[in-house]
Amino acid sequence: MLVKTYGSAVYGVNALTITIEVNISSGTKYYMVGLPDNAVKESLQRVASAIKVSGYHMPRQKIVVNLAPADIKKEGSSYDLPIAIGILAASGQIPAEELEDYFIMGELSLDGSIQPIKGALPIAIQAQQESFKGFILPRQNVREAAIVNDLVAYGVENLAQVIAFFNKTETLEQVKVNTKEEFLKNINNYEHDFADVKGQENIKRALEIAAAGGHNVILIGPPGAGKTMLAKRLPTILPPLNLNEALETTKIHSVAGKLSAADALMTIRPYRSPHHTISDVALVGGGINPQPGEISLAHNGVLFLDELPEFKRTVLEVMRQPLEDRKVAIARARFSVEYPASFMLVASMNP
Missing domain, CATH: 3.40.50.300 (P-loop containing nucleotide triphosphate hydrolases)
Structure with a gap:
C-alpha cells in the first residue's frame, strides 16, 4: 500500500515542501531513497524502535521510503516522525485519509518521545502558503509555529499521541499565540x-x-x-x-x-x-x-x-x-x- 505524508526542508531562511512516500510490498528489506544524508538513512532504526515501544509493530516486509523531490538533499533527523506515520498508515495500523491535511515533523527517540527540530517557523509559513490544515511538531517548537495565522499548530511529546490523533481516540490541543499581543x-x-x-x-x-x-x-x-x-x-x-x-x-x-x-x-x-x-x-x-x-x-x-x-x-x-x-x-x-x-x-x- 502506498501512503504519502508531508514535511519540509529548510534552505537559507525559507522552506520547501517534501513529500514522504512510503510503499510496503512483498519482500524483506528496507530502502530509503530520494538523496537522504546519513542522519535520514539512520532514521529507520529509530522509527522501528519507537513504533515497537508505542505498542505497534514494524512490518517485516519490503519498505521503500522516497523523499520527493528526489534531486534535493535531505538532511537531519526531523523526518523521523513523518516516516513513522507513513509506515504505520501503509501497513494499515492507522487510517491514511487525513494525512494529506498536515505537515508532520519531528525527531524520534528510541522510546518514542519526540525531540525538537530546527526551522519550525519557516516550515510553518510554508505549510500555510501550501494551504495545509495543520502542522504537527515537537512541543518545544510549537510556539514558533503558532505565530503563523490560518494554521493549526499541535505540539506533541511522543509518537503515541500522534497515532491516537489519527486514530481519533485522542484529540490534540491547538496552541494559539496572538502575534501582535x-x-x-x-x-x-x-x-x-x-x-x-x-x-x-x-x-x-x-x-x-x-x-x-x-x-x-x-x-x-x-x-x-x-x-x-x-x-x-x-x-x-x-x-x-x-x-x-x-x-x-x-x-x-x-x-x-x-x-x-x-x-x-x-x-x-x-x-x-x-x-x-x-x-x-x-x-x-x-x-x-x-x-x-x-x-x-x-x-x-x-x-x-x-x-x-x-x-x-x-x-x-x-x-x-x-x-x-x-x-x-x-x-x-x-x-x-x-x-x-x-x-x-x-x-x-x-x-
Whole structure:
C-alpha cells in the first residue's frame, strides 16, 4: 500500500515542501531513497524502535521510503516522525485519509518521545502558503509555529499521541499565540539598559548619534574604560523592532536552532559578540550543511567585535561584501542560499 505524508526542508531562511512516500510490498528489506544524508538513512532504526515501544509493530516486509523531490538533499533527523506515520498508515495500523491535511515533523527517540527540530517557523509559513490544515511538531517548537495565522499548530511529546490523533481516540490541543499581543508584551524587554551607564558623556553622545543613523562604530580606549559595557547596552537605544523585522529575525534564529521553547517571537534586537578566534565560515555562515553565521544572527541588531586587531585578517576581509550588500550569498556546486545580514558593526580595541 502506498501512503504519502508531508514535511519540509529548510534552505537559507525559507522552506520547501517534501513529500514522504512510503510503499510496503512483498519482500524483506528496507530502502530509503530520494538523496537522504546519513542522519535520514539512520532514521529507520529509530522509527522501528519507537513504533515497537508505542505498542505497534514494524512490518517485516519490503519498505521503500522516497523523499520527493528526489534531486534535493535531505538532511537531519526531523523526518523521523513523518516516516513513522507513513509506515504505520501503509501497513494499515492507522487510517491514511487525513494525512494529506498536515505537515508532520519531528525527531524520534528510541522510546518514542519526540525531540525538537530546527526551522519550525519557516516550515510553518510554508505549510500555510501550501494551504495545509495543520502542522504537527515537537512541543518545544510549537510556539514558533503558532505565530503563523490560518494554521493549526499541535505540539506533541511522543509518537503515541500522534497515532491516537489519527486514530481519533485522542484529540490534540491547538496552541494559539496572538502575534501582535506577544510582540507588544515583550518588546524592548532587554536584560541591560543604556541608562545604567554613569558618566562617559562624550562616548554616550557618540553612540546615540551612531544609533540614530545606524552608523558603524569603533571604540578605542584602555582596558577597563567600559567599551564592552557600552557596546552591550547599545541595542537598548536602537529603535524598537517592527513586526516584520521581528519575524525576519525570528526566522533566522529558528533555522539556526537558537530559539528557546518559551520564545515564540524575537522582540529585542540581537546582540552577537563572537570570540576573536572565530573562523571565516562561522562568521559569515556556510559549512557542509549551510547554517547562518554570526553576521546573519546579528541581523537587525548589533555585531560586536571585541579586540579587533586580534581577529584574523581573512575574517575581517569576508565582512566587506555583507556590510555593503546587507546580505550574504553562500554558493555550493549544487545550490546556493542567501541569508540577510543587515547589522550595525561595533568594534573595540586598545590604543
